[in-house]
Amino acid sequence: xxxxxxxxxxxxxxxxxxxxxxxxxxxxxxxxxxxxxxxxxxxxxxxxxxxxxxxxxxxxxxxxxxxxxxxxxxxxxxxxxxxxxxxxxxxxxxxxxxxxxxxxxxxxxxxxxxxxxxxxxxxxxxxxxxxxxxxxxxxxxxxxxxxxxxxxxxxxxxxxxxxxxxxxxxxxxxxxxxxxxxxxxxxxxxxxxxxxxxxxxxxxxxxxxxxxxxxxxxxxxxxxxxxxxxxxxxxxxxxxxxxxxxxxxxxxxxxxxxxxxxxxxxxxxxxxxxxxxxxxxxxxxxxxxxxxxxxxxxxxxxxxxxxxxxxxxxxxxxxxxxxxxxxxxxxxxxxxxxxxxxxxxxxxxxxxxxxxxxxxxxxxxxxxxxxxxxxxxxxxxxxxxxxxxxxxxxxxxxxxxxxxxxxxxxxxxxxxxxxxxxxxxxxxxxxxxxxxxxxxxxxxxxxxxxxxxxxxxxxxxxxxxxxxxxxxxxxxxxxxxxxxxxxxxxxxxxxxxxxxxxxxxxxxxxxxxxxxxxxxxxxxxxx
Numbered sequence: 001x002x003x004x005x006x007x008x009x010x011x012x013x014x015x016x017x018x019x020x021x022x023x024x025x026x027x028x029x030x031x032x033x034x035x036x037x038x039x040x041x042x043x044x045x046x047x048x049x050x051x052x053x054x055x056x057x058x059x060x061x062x063x064x065x066x067x068x069x070x071x072x073x074x075x076x077x078x079x080x081x082x083x084x085x086x087x088x089x090x091x092x093x094x095x096x097x098x099x100x101x102x103x104x105x106x107x108x109x110x111x112x113x114x115x116x117x118x119x120x121x122x123x124x125x126x127x128x129x130x131x132x133x134x135x136x137x138x139x140x141x142x143x144x145x146x147x148x149x150x151x152x153x154x155x156x157x158x159x160x161x162x163x164x165x166x167x168x169x170x171x172x173x174x175x176x177x178x179x180x181x182x183x184x185x186x187x188x189x190x191x192x193x194x195x196x197x198x199x200x201x202x203x204x205x206x207x208x209x210x211x212x213x214x215x216x217x218x219x220x221x222x223x224x225x226x227x228x229x230x231x232x233x234x235x236x237x238x239x240x241x242x243x244x245x246x247x248x249x250x251x252x253x254x255x256x257x258x259x260x261x262x263x264x265x266x267x268x269x270x271x272x273x274x275x276x277x278x279x280x281x282x283x284x285x286x287x288x289x290x291x292x293x294x295x296x297x298x299x300x301x302x303x304x305x306x307x308x309x310x311x312x313x314x315x316x317x318x319x320x321x322x323x324x325x326x327x328x329x330x331x332x333x334x335x336x337x338x339x340x341x342x343x344x345x346x347x348x349x350x351x352x353x354x355x356x357x358x359x360x361x362x363x364x365x366x367x368x369x370x371x372x373x374x375x376x377x378x379x380x381x382x383x384x385x386x387x388x389x390x391x392x393x394x395x396x397x398x399x400x401x402x403x404x405x406x407x408x409x410x411x412x413x414x415x416x417x418x419x420x421x422x423x424x425x426x427x428x429x430x431x432x433x434x435x436x437x438x439x440x441x442x443x444x445x446x447x448x449x450x451x452x453x454x455x456x457x458x459x460x461x462x463x464x465x466x467x468x469x470x471x472x473x474x475x476x477x478x479x480x481x482x483x484x485x486x487x488x489x490x491x492x493x494x495x496x497x498x499x500x501x502x503x504x505x506x507x508x509x510x511x512x513x514x515x516x517x518x519x520x521x522x523x524x525x526x527x
Contacts, residue, residue, distance in 0.1 A: 028066045028083035036107035045178060045200055046244050048088045048103035051138050054248040055101060056092035063090040064124060070116040075147040082108050085116040086141075089124040091133070094255045097267075100128035103138035106178055111141030113184070114148045118155025125162040132261035134171040136251060139188065139201075140178030156183050163190035168363035171258045175251060176201035176237070177244060179221075189236065192360055193254065193312075196227035196237045197247050203230060203237075235316040235349065254310060257324045257331050258364060265365045266331035273305045275328045275504045282496040286373075288437050290413045293339045296321055296371065299411070300334060303327075303500045309334065312357055317349035318342075322357040324366070328504045330511075333361035336371035337422070339412075346418050347378040348391040355394035358402055367405035367507055370429075374418040393526040396421045400428060401523060405510035407503060410434040410490070416442055425489055430513065431506050432489070435496045440484045446471055 031037060031047065040047055046054070052061055066088070069081040086108035091100045102124050104111035113121075128135040144152035166172055167190065174188035176196040180203045188194045188203065196203070204225035212218050223229065230237035241247040259266045279302045286294055300323065301307040309325035319342040323334045335354050337344030361368055377388060399406070399421070407430060408423045419440060425432045434440070446467075450457070453470040460466035484490040494502050 024067065024083070031105065031107050032082050033107075040107055043200060045106070045140065047107065048105040048138065048140070051175075051177065051244065051248065052088060052090075052092070052101055052103055054245060055136060055138070055251060056094060056099065057096065060092035061090055061101075062092060063088065064127070065089060065120050068116050068120055070114050070148075072114060072145075072148050072151075077147050080109075084108065085114065085120065086111055087113075087117045087120050089120045091124075091127070091131075094252050097255070097260060098131065098133040099136060099255060100124050100131070100133055101136045101138065104141040104178070106140045106142075109142075109145060111178065112143060112145040113141060113152050113155050114145035115151040115155060117145070118152070118158060121155075122158045122162060125159070125166065128170055129162070129166050132170060132263065134173065134255060134258065134260065135166065136173045136175060136255075137187070137191070138175050138177055139180050139184075141184065142179060143182045143184050153183070156187070159187050160190060163187055167192075168262055168359075170261045171255070171364065173251060173254065175247065176203060176227075177247075181205070181207055193238045194230075194236060195239045195241070195247050195251060196230060197244055198227045198240060198242050200244075202226050231313075232315045235313060235353065238312050240315070250310075254324075257310065257326075262363055262365070268331070269326070269329045271305045271326065271329040273328075276501050278497045279303060279500055280497045282499065286411055286435070286437065286496070288412075290375075290439060293343065295340050296336045296338045296344070296373070299371065300325070300336060303503070304334075305329065313353050317347075317353040319344055319347065320350040320354050322354055327369075327500070327507060330507060331366055332369050332507065333357065333366045334369050334371065335422075337374045339373055342378065343375055344373050344413075345375055345378045346392060346395070346421065347383055348386050348388055351388070351391045351395040355398040358395070358398035362398070362402040362404050365404060367510065368399075368402060368407070368423065369503060369507075370406070370408040370423040372408060372410045372414045372419065372422050373412040374415065374422055375413050376416045376418045390526045392417075392421060396427065397523070397525045399423045401517070401525075402428075403513075403515040403517065405430055405507060405513050407431045407433070407506050407510075409494075409499060409503070410438040410440060411496075412437050412439065414438065414440045425491075430510055431491050433492055433494050433499075433502060434481065434484065434490045435499075436481045436493055437496075438481050438484070438490075438493070439479050440489070441479050 037047060067083050068085050069083060070085050084105060086105050087102055088105060089102040091098060102121050125135060172191035173193045174191045178201055182205060185203045185205060202221045202225040208219050208221055208224050227237060227240040231240040239250060257266060282302055285298050300309055304325040304327060309323040311323045313322060319338050321336040321338050325332060325334060377392060406423055420426060423429045457463050457466045481493060485493050
């Protein structure tokens with residue numbers, strides 16, 4: 001029961017007041033108008049409340065401040081004061097566990113952030129941190145509300161400050177379901193995971209018009225900051241999907257693998273996949289010849305529960321795999337070289353990708369399992385000038401700083417500095433296993449022989465025959481599968497088909513691992 005200006009009408013008794021309340025709530029729930037809803041649908045997008053309904057368990061949503069309105073004046077704002085002020089905030093459950101959420105409502109001021117809008121987001125972020133529960137943002141906004149000036153910019157500052165405060169404390173997930181431009185894009189970048197939907201979501205600091213005006217480059221919104229660009233080229237986006245329904249269902253799946261906060265372990269589930277299941281197909285999946293490629297994903301599928309895993313950054317830095325999965329029902333993070341892409345070498349992007357993933361797993365008590373088949377770091381002028389030293393050090397720092405259980409398995413090649421960086425025993429891996437096909441060395445036998453026996457090869461009557469002989473000698477002396485085990489650098493050489501059982505037993509032993517870092521304010525990781 002409202003008057004024409006949207007203000008509450010007179011109600012003479014309690015029943016009238018309650019009826020008035022329900023009318024106002026219904027108005028807030030419906031949004032500004034059917035026309036605005038139709039415009040949203042015409043873009044192939046759901047409304048904020050439809051998105052929340054897909055994300056949360058049915059009937060679990062509890063809204064906070066649905067009747068909030070802005071207090072701004074000028075530029076016609078005083079005549080437009082819709083309920084919610086363009087953002088729906090609250091909490092509910094996902095698989096029965098509490099999750100906080102805020103969703104921009106593009107139908108109201110284009111989802112633009114003003115003072116009241118920002119205050120609602122600040123409040124729900126503070127509640128999530130206090131309650132120790134994940135925070136999911138459903139982003140579909142046009143940036144700062146220009147009519148409110150600097151107050152809107154200050155609102156973003158408050159969001160960034162809370163993103164940073166919550167980092168490593170509660171899981172933060174950003175779901176991009178529309179435009180996100182300018183400074184607003186920094187909030188998703190501060191969170192743990194970014195999801196995007198193709199065609200309808202874009203992220204960029206400066207839009208196509210500004211880019212063309214300044215640089216002369218002509219580019220579309222999707223070409224500049226669409227889902228595929230950020231999933232394949234920039235690495236800003238962790239997951240990209242074709243539609244909102246699939247995207248939000250995958251957010252729910254990710255949440256099922258994460259703890260509520262950094263004081264809890266990830267949820268364990270009963271597994272029907274026997275812990276003692278052998279993986280005899282592994283004997284054929286990985287060729288003994290170190291120069292032959294294979295798909296590391298098939299190795300992972302054979303080892304983990306029911307062959308199921310969630311790959312993070314699947315299409316960016318494809319020479320390394322980062323995935324979340326379960327072993328005997330326990331969540332683990334997997335880092336693995338991918339011989340099918342750049343032979344599995346480490347480069348700048350692979351180092352950054354894995355370093356952030358390792359830090360996330362360590363923050364949320366997720367054990368790390370590393371599968372090695374790495375020929376080294378990628379050589380080249382571009383890599384050196386691009387800072388492979390400092391970028392590679394990020395991965396090294398992340399491993400050395402991690403206190404969760406850490407197990408590494410050397411499948412085949414493990415050469416040089418890349419072997420050390422990939423969670424070797426020397427940097428703190430709790431357990432290191434190797435398959436009988438392993439080759440742990442400073443470099444490949446051919447390269448090593450060329451360096452060590454350079455003079456003998458040059459002086460020989462048949463240099464090629466001498467080189468082949470020296471390569472064979474180097475392999476037999478320093479690269480046989482048991483060299484590292486004999487020196488205690490590998491805890492055991494295992495039958496590949498028993499890898500699953502060995503990992504599960506090892507993780508069970510390490511489940512209550514406790515490791516303290518030196519007292520400090522914080523480290524200074526390489527940038």
